[in-house]
Each structure stands twice: as C-alpha cells, then as structure tokens.
Amino acid sequence: MLVKLGYLDLSIAWFLLVGVTLLSILMQLDVAKKVLIAALRMVLQLLLVGQILKSVFLLQSTWALAGVILVMTCFAAREIIVRQDYHFLKRSTNLVGPVALAISTLVITFIALRLIIGITPWYRPQYLIPIMGMALGNTMNGIAIALHRFLGQVDQKRGEIMERLALGETPALALLDIRRESINAGIIPMINMMSVAGIVALPGMMTGQILSGTSPVEAVKYQIMIILLVATSIGFGTMMVIHFTSKALFDQRERLCWERLKPRG
Incomplete structure (x- = not known):
C-alpha cells in the first residue's frame, strides 16, 4: 500500500x-x-x-489527451533547438531534430501500448502519458547531445572535411568519423544507465511501481520493456537527425555549405 x-x-x-x-x-x-x-x-x-x-x-477525453501529448512534444522539441550553438538559416531545416524526436517516440510508444502491453484502447492516459514522457525525455537528450556534438565537430574540422572532399571522398565518407562520434555521444548515457540498472540504482518507473505495491517481478518486467524501447527510440532518433542534418550541409555538387548555418545569438 x-x-x-x-x-x-x-x-x-x-x-x-x-x-x-x-x-x-x-x-x-x-x-x-x-x-x-x-x-x-x-x-x-x-x-x-x-x-x-x-x-x-x-x-477520459481523447482531445484533452492529444493536447497534453502535443504540449509535451513541443516543449521537448524546443529544448532540442535551444541547446544548439548553430542554427540553419533555412528555418525548416532546424525542424529535423524535432521531427526525428516525434517520429521515434510516437512509433515506440505505439508499439509498447498496442503490441506489447496490448491495452484497448491503446491510448489510455494512465499508460500513454507516462510511457510517452519517458521516451520523450530520454530521446530529447540523446538527439540534443548528438546534434550539438555533430555541428561542433563539423565546425572544428571544416578544413579537413573539404580536403577529403577535394581528394574524391563522398560527403558520407568525409563525415563518417564525426557521425559515428556524434551518435555515440547521444546514446552513451543510455548505455551507461542500462549497464548499472538494478545493480547500482533502481530505475524510476520500477521504484514507483514497487512503492505503489506492485510485485517486484512485474515491476522489473515493465522496467525492462521501457529501457529497451527508450534505447531503441534514442538510437533511431539520433541516427535520423544526424543522417538528415548531414545531407543539409551539402549542395547537389557535394560541396560543404557551412554558410547555411549561423552561430546562436
């Protein structure tokens, strides 16, 4: 109790x-x-x-629930944008991060509620809001970190990137190391959390369920599901944002167009 x-x-x-x-x-x-x-x-x-x-x-209103989810997603999307040191001059390109966030979290949340938990309707507030919130928060951090690292590294290594392009490398190959490092930076916090879950610390959802009287075994099952799905969301979201941001940095002739961005401020 x-x-x-x-x-x-x-x-x-x-x-x-x-x-x-x-x-x-x-x-x-x-x-x-x-x-x-x-x-x-x-x-x-x-x-x-x-x-x-x-x-x-x-x-139990679908419209009220949709409003809550929309507000949560908008705040998370804004946080991704304001954490960046560089912004694209073309405003729509700055939405790559928020779009990646929305797609990855919505897909993962739907899979959790409809296919794994199997509740009907799948959008019951007691399940949708907590799971969506955990997916949003963690994926937001992963995307923000990965994008910040990516743009910062591209700025620092512009000369090296242009040299590699001049030697005949494709944009994908010239950015390979930076892309790998950026995606790793975005997912490492989740990897660390998975490594110590249950040994060093009890995750939040599991702790809350145990305090509310849920069987520890059942709480563990839910926590494993959440961690695996959130890790998937972070991985998918960071890969998506780095992929499309990479494309936005080059023109049709595969030239690096850093002038498409401006420093924050």
Whole structure:
C-alpha cells in the first residue's frame, strides 16, 4: 500500500536542499541561485502537471489527451533547438531534430501500448502519458547531445572535411568519423544507465511501481520493456537527425555549405 505524503513531509526534503544550498554559499560556489530557482520551478511544474493529469484521467477525453501529448512534444522539441550553438538559416531545416524526436517516440510508444502491453484502447492516459514522457525525455537528450556534438565537430574540422572532399571522398565518407562520434555521444548515457540498472540504482518507473505495491517481478518486467524501447527510440532518433542534418550541409555538387548555418545569438 502506498503511503501518502503531505506537504509537511515534502518540506523536510525541501529544507535538506536549502541546507546544501547554504553550504554552497559558504564555499562560494556561485550555484545557490541556480539550484533554488531550478528546484522551485520543478515543484511548480510538477504540481501543475499533477492537477492537469488528474483532470485528464477523470475526463477520459481523447482531445484533452492529444493536447497534453502535443504540449509535451513541443516543449521537448524546443529544448532540442535551444541547446544548439548553430542554427540553419533555412528555418525548416532546424525542424529535423524535432521531427526525428516525434517520429521515434510516437512509433515506440505505439508499439509498447498496442503490441506489447496490448491495452484497448491503446491510448489510455494512465499508460500513454507516462510511457510517452519517458521516451520523450530520454530521446530529447540523446538527439540534443548528438546534434550539438555533430555541428561542433563539423565546425572544428571544416578544413579537413573539404580536403577529403577535394581528394574524391563522398560527403558520407568525409563525415563518417564525426557521425559515428556524434551518435555515440547521444546514446552513451543510455548505455551507461542500462549497464548499472538494478545493480547500482533502481530505475524510476520500477521504484514507483514497487512503492505503489506492485510485485517486484512485474515491476522489473515493465522496467525492462521501457529501457529497451527508450534505447531503441534514442538510437533511431539520433541516427535520423544526424543522417538528415548531414545531407543539409551539402549542395547537389557535394560541396560543404557551412554558410547555411549561423552561430546562436
């Protein structure tokens, strides 16, 4: 049985964070303001989301559910764009990351709900929102990291890339090492998480299910499913965004067109 927490209980956790923040002030770490603002924002966001989800679950409205999913996807898409140091002058090209995010997470979520869990209808809010949220958050980070690394490396190695093109290499071959490094950067956090799951730490979904009274064995099955599907989503999303961004950097004559981008700011 799940033990319900009151706001007084939560205040204890809050005071612990304040204590660490005060210690950072004494050590002159210059992070106190950032920590407190981030913590306050987190609390307000989660309280708001909790009330919204409560209403969505009660209404059982397809339109309300679609609205929640759309908002979640838009915020994740925006985060991918704002994390980049370079943006394409052609605005539609900047949507490669968000489109890769939407396709990979929607496909994976549908497979999880329709083919694996097999609920009817497959878009029941109690299942769709949590699974979609986990897929979105992790895939967003993977795509953002991979794209940031890719564009940064292309900028640093422009001369080398153009030399390789001049020697007759194709754009795909000239960018092979950069593409490989960028995709690896995007998926390494997920690989690390899979490597220590259940040994160093219990993943969030599994912990929540166990606290709510679910059988540990059943919680483990759900967590394995989520981790495998999220890893697939990250891999598919990062490969897609790097592939299409690579194509956007070259013209029809296979020349590197770095002038198509501008630095952020």
